[in-house]
Amino acid sequence: MLYHRADFADLSELAAHRQRLWETQRAYVLARSDLHRRAWGSHRPPERLEALPDLPLVDKEMLRTSQRDHPPFGDYLAAKPGEISRVHRTSGTTGTAMNLVLSAQDAHETAVVGGRAQAASGLGPGHRVVHCLNYRMWMGGLTDHMTLEATGAAVVPFGVGDTRLLIRTIQELGITAISCTPSYPAVLERVIEEEFPGLKPRDLGLRLGLFGGEAGLDNADFRRRMEETWGFKVRNANYGVTDVFCNFAGQTDESNDLHFVALDVLHPELIDPETARVLPWQEGERGELVLTHMRRHCQPLVRFRTGDIIELTGTGRAPCGRTAPRFRVVGRADDMVVIRGINAFPTQVAATINQFENLSGEYRIVLPGPGPYDVLPVEAELATGTATDEGLASAVESRLKRDIGITARVTIVPFNTLPRTEGKTRRIIREDKS
Incomplete structure (x- = not known):
């Protein structure tokens, strides 16, 4: 069962509950999951949570x-087939789309934790929030809608598409908050500029921007630019891992760190992403996040x-x-690019690009083949109304060298060249040179 206000709970009391x-x-899990029994082999799940690292990873x-x-x-x-209450499918951004199922218990707990x-x-x-994620089977549509409702806010289930209608809906209904991916406001900005003469994004009166599904919100320059353009508070309110929990971490007014608000039903670990060695769960430690359901009915996962x-x-x-642990997302292990022995993540590239006022913040990394790489190829887009500066590419390359320590080859492209999406925007394109 869920622990009341677990994100504020005394950690020793919460430990007993967990x-x-x-x-x-x-x-x-031992009785019902063939996958886990197969993965564990001769191992048996330990009785104590602290002994979980004895089990193989999934x-x-x-x-x-x-x-x-x-x-x-x-x-x-x-779970038994008759106990399935809802079926979803992942976006497939990082591979084959997955089928996800929730029981009524799973769906309720997902909504409460996300809330x-x-x-x-x-x-x-008191808030009216318009939810602009894809409702068509994707977990981020209906399930995130339910997390928004769990806060007591009034939710407008808009979905994706027909951006002009969305802008009119925000005006007509007095919408105060928007839930979407961080890249979607750029789509709205373009439509406002092209279709609504004289209207500025901040004229819509939105007070709160709730984002998730993409990296980049830890970057102060990106947040500042969005807040100045829209006049709302920018919050990473929706961090999750779809196969595990749709949303289990969010930021607060006091901090840009993500608060892990699911500690009552979800057990976190850190491991070295290359060796799988368990790392201490302590402030300042960096590693790959490993998660275990302590309560899940349909598709439980352990380690x-x-x-x-x-x-x-x-x-x-x-x-x-809150007593919830705080963290920041550095990047994805499968998005990590090694340039002459230096690990680089798209979030680091974004942090550098967003330091330049004459760039829009949109970028793309196009990798030629599987590597190894000596140079990171980056396409960066000019801001609207900005003329090409011959020295801009060199300036970005120098800043990337200073900030990350990598050698980059930067190509500056005109405004609105790179794709904006209503869903997850792909920042790394891996070309098949085979």
Whole structure:
């Protein structure tokens, strides 16, 4: 069961609650999940949570194989078919799309936990929030809608498409908040400029921007530019791992760190992404996030490698009063590009590009083949109304060298050259040179 206001709970009391849940969950997974029994081999799930590192890890490729060999939901479906309440599908951004199922219990707990993250970011009763994610099977549509409702806010289920109608809807209904990907406001800005003469984004009266699904919001320059353009508070309110929990972390007014608000039902670990060695769960540590459901009915996961590289920024009580651990997302292990032995992530490239006022902030990395790479090829887009500066590419290259330590080859392209999307924007394109 969920722990009331778990993100504010005394950690010693929460530890006892977590242990009780795990004792039930371990037996359930052992009895019901063929995938886990196969992955564990001779291992048996330990009775104590702190002994979880004794178990082998589970990764996304194992889930894909499971669903391919045991369609449609894989042999880690632990619930009976009649207990399935909702079916979703992942976006497939990083590979084959996955089928996800929730029981009524799973759906309720997902909404409550996600609601904690949205509430931490400032959403609540009195707000009218328009939700602009794809409702067509994607978990981020309906499920995130339910997390928004869990805060007590009034939710407008708009979805994606027909941006002109969205702008009119915001005006007509007095919308105060928007839920979407961080790249979507750029789409709105273009339509406003082209279709609504004299209207500025901040004229719409939005007070809160709730974002998720893409990296980049930890960058202060990107946030500042969006806040100046729109006049709303920018919040990363929707961090999650779709196979595990749609949303379990959000930012607050006091900090740009993400607060891990699901500690009552979700157990986190850190590992070295290359060696899988367990790292200490302590402030300042950086590694790949590994997650375990301590309570999940349909598709429980134990020691699942998320592929997200995070840095723990706090484990005590935060200024907002929450005891939830704080972290920042550095990047994805599968998005990491090695340039002459230096690890680089798209988020680092974005942080540098957003320092330039004459760039729009849109960028793309086009990698020729599988590597190794001596140079990072970057396409960066001019800001609207900005003329080409012959020295701009060299300036960006120098800044990337200073900030990240890599050699880059930067190509400046005109405004509105790079694609804007209503869903997740791809920042790394890997060309097949085979």
